[in-house]
Amino acid sequence: MSHNQDGNHKQVHYVGDSRVRANRTKKYPPDYSEFPGNNEAFWPDFLLKEWMVAAVFLVGFMTLVMAEDPPLGEIADPTNTSFLPVPDWYFLFIYQWLKYKWAAGKFIVIGTIILPAILFGALAVVPWLDRSKERRPLKRPIATGLMSIALIATVALTWAAEDEHVKQLESAPSQAPANKKVIGQNEAGYQIYEKNACIKCHGDQLQGLNGPSLLGVGKKRTTDEIIKYMNEGKGAMPAGMFQGSPQEQKILADWLVKQKQK
Structure with a gap:
């Protein structure tokens, strides 16, 4: 038996002969085994489902790859200085911002080093900027705001790059008009x-x-x-x-x- 500050008698159970209470509050997250039927083991149950989903996705992706022949360009020639490489669609947003004056020419360091460093640096510090345990986007303004800005900028730049490319293809004639010739081709x-x-x-x-x-x-x-x-x-x-x-x-x-x- 023990006495508290109010003088009331209260029975306390200890672990063995120590003074560690057996019914003390736990200071760590509950284990999945404490919620039978409401949770699952990470290994192997959870990973097995993840692997099954990944396998289905991989089969579908490889089916599309094999069903459509990849477009091939000209044979690679390192001596051909007239070749103008254009990135794939997922890098078009970077290609587009290099067309702006503030990220090209004498400011090329901004477009090729400083801006990418800021983007990847932001990803690295997000765990310290947003330490909320909330899962709802509206309750996590920092993470939601950064992701929204990045997504909108990427979509807008990609759209602008593709739109310019389509307009160029539509406006470019396939051959020179018969009444127009290049002057001084031997110069x-x-x-x-x-x-x-x-x-x-x-x-x-x-x-x-x-x-x-x-x-x-x-x-x-x-x-x-x-x-x-x-x-x-x-x-x-x-x-x-x-x-x-x-x-x-x-x-x-x-x-x-x-x-x-x-």
Whole structure:
């Protein structure tokens, strides 16, 4: 028997001959075995169900892969400087933000290092930013807000990249008009144009393939404007696409200004 502060008698049971109470409150989460019928063992019950779902998904995915032939491009040629790589759809959002001035050109470090570092860094610190035990999204504003911003930004950038690509394909003519010809195809400007990525988007006759036509560009743009577009980008063309020297850049821009076909 023992006495409490109020003087009332209360019987206390101890574990063995120690002073640890047998009916003390537990300080750890209850085990699944304490709830028979309402829970399950992680191994093997829970993992077995997870593996079954993964197996069904894998079979379905492999069926789709084998049913549709993958689109193949040209044979890889490391000496072909006219090839312009475009990422798969799940990286289009990154490809799109590199087209903006604040993430390309002289700010390329922001688009390629700083922004990705912020994104991955945010994932790393989320466990410290949001320590709530709530499972409802509205009760976890930090996690829900960060995820919503990331999801909206990814969808918007991917949509913008795909929309620009579709518009380019629709507006680009398949071949140059018969009454328009490239001026000075034997000049150094055309040779520089041909060995760079320009020809991949604008075509060997400036007719436009994955990009706009450059026929008659000399009536619309000056040499300085063309050089500015090469350095800073324009539309779907990211900054820094031209890989030659400043002298070659000037020769190419002067040659493009000669294209004044009516």
